[in-house]
Amino acid sequence: MYAAREAYAATETYAPHEAYVAPAHVPPPYVPPAYAAQPYEPFGPPQPYEPYEPQSPESYEPQSSQSFGPPQPYEPYEQQPPQPYEPPSPYGQYGPPYDPPSSPHGAYGPPEPFPRPAYASSEPSYDPATLITPYAPPFSQPSQQSPQPQPPLLPRQHGARSARGGQGERRASPRRIPRRRRSSRPAPSPDVLRKLLPQALVVAFLAGGTSAFVASDKAIKLSVDGVPRTMHTFADGVDDLLEEQGLAVGAHDIVAPAPGAGLASGDEVIVRHGRPVLLTLDGQQRRLWTTADTVDGALRQLGVRAEGAFLSVSRSSAIGRTGLALHVRTERSVTFMADGREHTIRTNAATVGQALTEAGIELRGQDTTSVPAGSFPRDGQTVTVMRITGSQEVREEVIPYDTVKTSDASLFKGTEIVAQQGAHGTRRVTYALRTVNGVKQKPRRLRQETVRLPVTERIRVGTKARPTSVAGADGLNWSALAACESGGRAGAVDASGNFGGLYQFDTRTWHALGGTGRPQDASPSEQTFRAKMLYVRRGASPWPHCGRRLTG
Structure with a gap:
């Protein structure tokens, strides 16, 4: 607007206090623009919003600083050499004491008069009220509607509002404003520049430091x-x-x-931050670390299947920096064999006994399971229920007697005499009898009591040296007696089996003579010796048929 006024003032002759004459033409009537007659197009129905998909913290990948490129290295610092020391002037850094100039205008002299245009000599003093005259239209058309009150306008707004007015208003032409010439001021002296240069350097240094400070700051x-x-x-x-x-x-x-x-x-x-978790999973205890802050997040991070599992704490419980102890029993498949039927269940029980109760199987009396009831049930395990019936039985058993042998010097070596006959004792034993699933088991001894004590057998054993001959029997024909009794055969045994040897001893007589074992098993010399001893005791009567051959 002001440029237009200056251009207009340059082409017209300026006449001070010249009355304004409006152009004698009528503005054309207002025609609305073409787009005002076009109807608005509807936007149509609103489009639905896309569903929001939340992102988990694990899937979030923070923006890497590599997209901004590597950091630029700092420029090397160049150390300036030290300046030689200059002693201060006696007046300090402020120079000699102030000497006021003799002129009232100082060292710069009196101010130069401000140049004024040529026409200003005849122009009266400036009055803002007379610079711009408010516009008054020469004529106006009657309006169909009552005029609305308008707010007061400034001088610069009056022209603009007139340009936007309706019919009957005319655009006011800008009033010609006198142009002022720009005066050239004198250049500052070198002393002034010398004083302003340090200040400019300080301002530049502070601006550079502020820029570096702002550049080093990061929003993270x-x-x-x-x-x-x-x-x-x-x-x-x-x-x-x-x-x-x-x-x-x-x-x-x-x-x-x-x-x-x-x-x-x-x-x-x-x-x-990592958090320790003392996890007992299906009876197995382990110490693990997790960065999750809840039990549910820790189970997902550790890969523990929590569906249908037993948890010692709630899944929404928080895990502190000190960690916690967590017991987890996952759901497992266990099969029970009972009463000839198969029962398979899925359970998170802590013991086999609890799982057996969940399966609806009852243990009665002495019934038990193939594994301890307090053991932990494993996935896929098969447990057999054993139905047990039991009874008791009392039996009498024989207690064998002991044999004690004592030495006897009055008896020849090889001679043993039973001094006390032994006798067996008796005891009463109680046994437990049971059947497992209909099969009898080995009896188990419960208790016993003694009914009769056994009697110890005592035997005297001879230690006396055996003689080589028997007085009164050496001169007899023993070979003829042996030939008559056994045909001279030392191992001969009669048809009844009660007599044997060369001289056909019975076992009892043989033992009474100090012999051991069976007579037919002894040597011929021992048999002859025992026969002589018998002859000394009893004569030839033990051999009623062949005894006469001893002297014949």
Whole structure:
């Protein structure tokens, strides 16, 4: 607007206080634009929003600082050589004491008069009220509607509102404003420039330092255990940021990006601390680490199937930094064989006895299972229920007697005499009899009592040296007696089996003479010796038929 006024003033002759004459023409009537007559097109029905798909924290990948490129290296610092020391002037850094100039205008002299245009000599003093005359139209057309009150207008707004008015209004032409010439000011002196130069350097240094300060500042989003926050930092890398925030990470913690990565403004750093979990899974105890902060998240992270499982704590329970102890019993398939039928169930019971109760099988009396009832049921395990019936039985058993032998010097060697005959004792024993699923088991001894004690057998054993001959019997014909009794055969035995040997001894007589075993098993010399002893005791009567041959 002001440029148009200056151009108009340059082409017209300026006449001070000249009355304004409006152009004698009528503006054309208002014609609305073509787009105003066109109807609006409907936008149609609203489109449905796409469903929101939440993202899990594990699937989130923070923006890496590598997309902004590697950090630029700093320019090497150039150390300036030290300047030689100059002693200060006696007046200090402010120079000699101030000496006011003699002229009231100082060292610069009196001010130059402001140049004025040629026409200003005859122009009266400036009056804002007479500079721009308010526009008054020469004529107006009657309006069908009553005029609305308008707010007061400034002088510059009056022309613009007139240009936007309706019919009957005319655009006011801009009033010619006198042009002022720009005066040329004198250039500053070298002393002034010398004083302004240090100030300009200080301003430039502060501006550069502020720019470097702003460039080093970074807006980082830090998420610690799922709690995000945005911060400003001057750290160059993830390690510096963690140290600045006092976050110590261990071998079981997760940091993304890696601790050695760099940082750029807009990056996100995720820190998840590890938590120890003492997990007892199906009877097996292990110590594990997880970065999840709830039991449900830890089960998913550890790959534990929790559907239908027993948990010692709620799945929504929080896991602190100190960890927790968690008992998990997953659902397992167990088969019970009872009463000839098969029962298969799925259970998370802690013992076989609990699973047996869930299967609806009852144990009665001495019934038991093939595995201990307190053991942990394994997946796919088969347990047999044993139906047991039992009874008791009392039996009498023989107690054998002991034999005691004592030496007797009055008897010849090889001679044994039974001094006391032994007798067996009797005891009463109680046995437990039982059947398992109809099959009899080996009896089990429960208790016993003695009815009669056994009698010890005592035998005297001769130790006297045996003589080589028997007085009164050496001169007899023993060979003829042997030939008559046994035909001279030492191992001969009669038809009844009660007599044997050369002289046909019976067993009882043989033992009474000090012999052992059977007579037919002894040597011929021993048999002859025992026969002589019998002859001395009883004569030839033991051999009623052949005894006469001893002297014949």
